[in-house]
Amino acid sequence: xxxxxxxxxxxxxxxxxxxxxxxxxxxxxxxxxxxxxxxxxxxxxxxxxxxxxxxxxxxxxxxxxxxxxxxxxxxxxxxxxxxxxxxxxxxxxxxxxxxxxxxxxxxxxxxxxxxxxxxxxxxxxxxxxxxxxxxxxxxxxxxxxxxxxxxxxxxxxxxxxxxxxxxxxxxxxxxxxxxxxxxxxxxxxxxxxxxxxxxxxxxxxxxxxxxxxxxxxxxxxxxxxxxxxxxxxxxxxxxxxxxxxxxxxxxxxxxxx
Amino acid sequence: xxxxxxxxxxxxxxxxxxxxxxxxxxxxxxxxxxxxxxxxxxxxxxxxxxxxxxxxxxxxxxxxxxxxxxxxxxxxxxxxxxxxxxxxxxxxxxxxxxxxxxxxxxxxxxxxxxxxxxxxxxxxxxxxxxxxxxxxxxxxxxxxxxxxxxxxxxxxxxxxxxxxxxxxxxxxxxxxxxxxxxxxxxxxxxxxxxxxxxxxxxxxxxxxxxxxxxxxxxxxxxxxxxxxxxxxxxxxxxxxxxxxxxxxxxxxxxxxxxxxxxxxxxxxxxxxxxxxxxxxxxxx
Numbered sequence: 001x002x003x004x005x006x007x008x009x010x011x012x013x014x015x016x017x018x019x020x021x022x023x024x025x026x027x028x029x030x031x032x033x034x035x036x037x038x039x040x041x042x043x044x045x046x047x048x049x050x051x052x053x054x055x056x057x058x059x060x061x062x063x064x065x066x067x068x069x070x071x072x073x074x075x076x077x078x079x080x081x082x083x084x085x086x087x088x089x090x091x092x093x094x095x096x097x098x099x100x101x102x103x104x105x106x107x108x109x110x111x112x113x114x115x116x117x118x119x120x121x122x123x124x125x126x127x128x129x130x131x132x133x134x135x136x137x138x139x140x141x142x143x144x145x146x147x148x149x150x151x152x153x154x155x156x157x158x159x160x161x162x163x164x165x166x167x168x169x170x171x172x173x174x175x176x177x178x179x180x181x182x183x184x185x186x187x188x189x190x191x192x193x194x195x196x197x198x199x200x201x202x203x204x205x206x207x208x209x210x211x212x213x214x215x216x217x218x219x220x221x222x223x224x225x226x227x228x229x230x231x232x233x234x235x236x237x238x239x240x241x242x243x244x245x246x247x248x249x250x251x252x253x254x255x256x257x
Numbered sequence: 258x259x260x261x262x263x264x265x266x267x268x269x270x271x272x273x274x275x276x277x278x279x280x281x282x283x284x285x286x287x288x289x290x291x292x293x294x295x296x297x298x299x300x301x302x303x304x305x306x307x308x309x310x311x312x313x314x315x316x317x318x319x320x321x322x323x324x325x326x327x328x329x330x331x332x333x334x335x336x337x338x339x340x341x342x343x344x345x346x347x348x349x350x351x352x353x354x355x356x357x358x359x360x361x362x363x364x365x366x367x368x369x370x371x372x373x374x375x376x377x378x379x380x381x382x383x384x385x386x387x388x389x390x391x392x393x394x395x396x397x398x399x400x401x402x403x404x405x406x407x408x409x410x411x412x413x414x415x416x417x418x419x420x421x422x423x424x425x426x427x428x429x430x431x432x433x434x435x436x437x438x439x440x441x442x443x444x445x446x447x448x449x450x451x452x453x454x455x456x457x458x459x460x461x462x463x464x465x466x467x468x469x470x471x472x473x474x475x476x477x478x479x480x481x482x483x484x485x486x487x488x489x490x491x492x493x494x495x496x497x498x499x500x501x502x503x504x505x506x507x508x509x510x511x512x513x514x515x516x517x518x519x520x521x522x523x524x525x526x527x528x529x530x531x532x533x534x535x536x537x538x539x540x541x
Contacts, residue, residue, distance in 0.1 A: 031335060054361060055283050055436045067498045068334030070284025070436045072491055083468075084283055084308070084439045085365040093362065093381050112385075116358065121391050127346040129332030129339075131386070132309070135360040139384040165385030174385050175405070253498040 005208050007234050009187035010149075011242060012206045014040055015234040017101075017147045017185040023048040027099045028092065028137050031069045033147045034101035036245070037185075039065060043241050052097065054133040056082045065249040069132075088133070092140050095177065100141035102134055102164070104148050106156050109199050109220045111146065111166025111181035113138070114159040121161060131163040138164035143179040150186035150217040157220045167198035188214045190231065199223055206231045259429025259472040264453060264484075264528070267477035268294045271417045271449045272303075275324075279306040279368075279415040279447065280313060283438030284334060284496070287488035288421040289313055290481040290528035291453050295419075296320045297523060306415055308364045308439060309334070312487070312504050315341040316522070318354060319514050325355040327413075329364045336501050340508040350511065358392055363410045368439045370412035371446025382408040418447035421485045422470075423492060424461060425454045429472035432461045435491030437468050449476040453484040455493050481528050486541070500540060 007015075017037035021027055023046045029038045031053075039062065042049050050059045055070035059079035066074050075081050082091070091097065105128050106114040115134065119125030138144055148154055165171065167180045181200075184191040190204035201223040202214050207230055215222045234242075262270075272278060272295055280288050292313035295303075304325040305314055311333060317323050319341030331342050345354035359367075366378035379398060389395040398409045420440040422433035431452050433440065444450040452475050463469065483490075487497035487504075507517045525531045535541045 055285075055438070057436065066335070067501065068284040068496065070334075070438075071496055071498075072285070072435065072489055075285070075435045075491060081436055083437050083441065084361070085369040085442055088362040088365045089369075089380070116387075124347060127331075127338075127343045130328065130330050130358055131360045131388075132330035133361040135384075135386050135388070136362040136380075136382050140381065161391075162385065162387045170385045176384055177381070253502070 005233070007239055009206070011234060011239060012231070013147065013149070013185055013187040014242060015238045016190065016206060016231050017145065018044065018238070020145055020183060020185075021046050021049045021099070025098050026050040026052065026096065027101055028052050028054070028097045028141055030102045030134065030137075031066065032103045034103055035065055037147060038101055039245060040238070040242050043245065044238055052091065054084070054087055056084055056087045058082065058091070063248065064252040065245065067253050088136065092133070092136055095140070097141040098143070100137035100144045102137060102144060102146050104146055104154070106154055106159055107146065107148060107184065108156060108159050108166070110168030110170065111184065111193065111200055112159055112162045112170060113146070113164040113166065114161050116161040116163045118160055134164040138166070138180065139176050139178055141178050143182040145183045145185065146181050147185045150188045150214065152217060152219045155218045155220070167193045171198070188217060189228075194223065201225050202228060204229045204231050207233045259425075259475040259478050261425070261427070261429055261457070261478045261480070264291060264294050264479040264481055267451045267479050268298055271451055271476055272298070272300055273416070274300055275302045276416040277304040277306060278417050278419065279413065279443045280419040281307060281438060281440050281443040282421060282485070282488060283309060283436055285436040285438065285489060285491060286421045286433060286440065286485050287311065287313060288419050288453055288484065289486060289488060290484035291419045291421070291451060292317055293522045293525070293528060293531065296322060296518070306413055308361055310339065310342065312501070315339040315508055316518065318342050318345050319351065319508065320518060321351045323354060325357065327357040327359065329359045329361045333501055333505060336505050340505070341514060344511070357394060358388060359410065360388065363395070363408070364413070365439055367410050367413040368442035368446055371414045372442040375412055377409045377411055379407050379409045413446055415443065415447040416449065418443040418450045420444060420450070421453045421490065423455050423490055424458050425452065425478045426458055426461050429475060429478045430461055431470040431475055431478065432463050433468050434463070441468055441470065444470055444474055450474065451477045451479065453479045453481040455482055455484070455490050456480065483532055484528055486532070497541065503540070
């Protein structure tokens, strides 16, 4: 997919993810791609969506995307700001969140996520930041949406470390309050867990992407649904709101002093 | 009981070699000036505790102050890696760093348990993750009432908590607002607490439910205007996001990191000097 369609893959991914949120959703938002998608939803189809960031900001409505999870903008535009222990205990563990919206460094076919290490744990090749709030967001929200650019580097056959739980065999025998990952939105399409096995399966392709591209960008033999639907291209309104948001954000982050 | 003193005196009195130190701040109110003073005084073998280690822990680790890090998310928020933290874990530079990796829920609960005087925190967490295979501080406990198996971790009881706040009064009562993170819990969990503040006011004027740390919960109050920069102090100055982006290039390379630390931290007497140099060199 290229600019000759009038939008980029990243824009399509963000728009597709934003369309999943509604005015009734209470959403726990990760920083980066999830935050862009969640705020796009709020600025287009779902003005009443409740966005919560782990820094303690509840029902926040930032005008620019935060660079960090605790930018002042999030606090100033929030309905209320609570302490971090309260956030994790009452709001997340207390079962008040419908959707956890996460990014990832690596994901496997079950939706397990690694954001800790690449290589052997004690002598890693790459030390990643770690899980932050994600391990409990992944299990204590009603369901989880993951947004991640698709490539063999990120969609891997084997994770060196499971930082956050997905679906599939690892869930067996565990009492998990939430459903876990129900959607994986990529720059090529959308994957959903197979209802029987839990394995992530390609169910939608964004306009301009092909099954072959998706298979080539996946580090395991990708399951493809019998019927793969095409995602509707971004509307002019979705694109202009997203581009304005990104432009405001870039300007704000370059100039903060 | 809070004494108003210089940051230099406070660090000398309360941050000892080998101590367990929690310098907290969840993006907001991060005690940069205090961390610089700890580095200048050459502390060694510290166990650093923090939910979100960012630039100051990168600096402490890169300058060889830390032996151990207890954390739940170690990165430069929205930018990328902490290169000094990575260099320590991946290559043992400038020294070996032991890490104890948690999730935020665990650490938030552990601070709260520390503040509550409990030996452990119990929560519904680490379900299906690998953390407990590498972190022996994560155990399971069965609820005696329902039989549910829950996660537990030891409470956090630092030797000293270090935070930055907006205001104190002349007697040393402290007020903070905005994103307050785990600072109240960290202070109440710790044996001693150092609080740097933007200013000392005659009278604290705040709503009755405000986050206040009464003077008898704090050991030292030090006036350090802009002491959280490049983090922010709500109502005083904004987060300097452009600096966080620049830190990525500064810290990526050992030599450029050391040069930066020499110029802006080691050869500064006070945080004001650091600020003046940053200003002269066009950082701010």
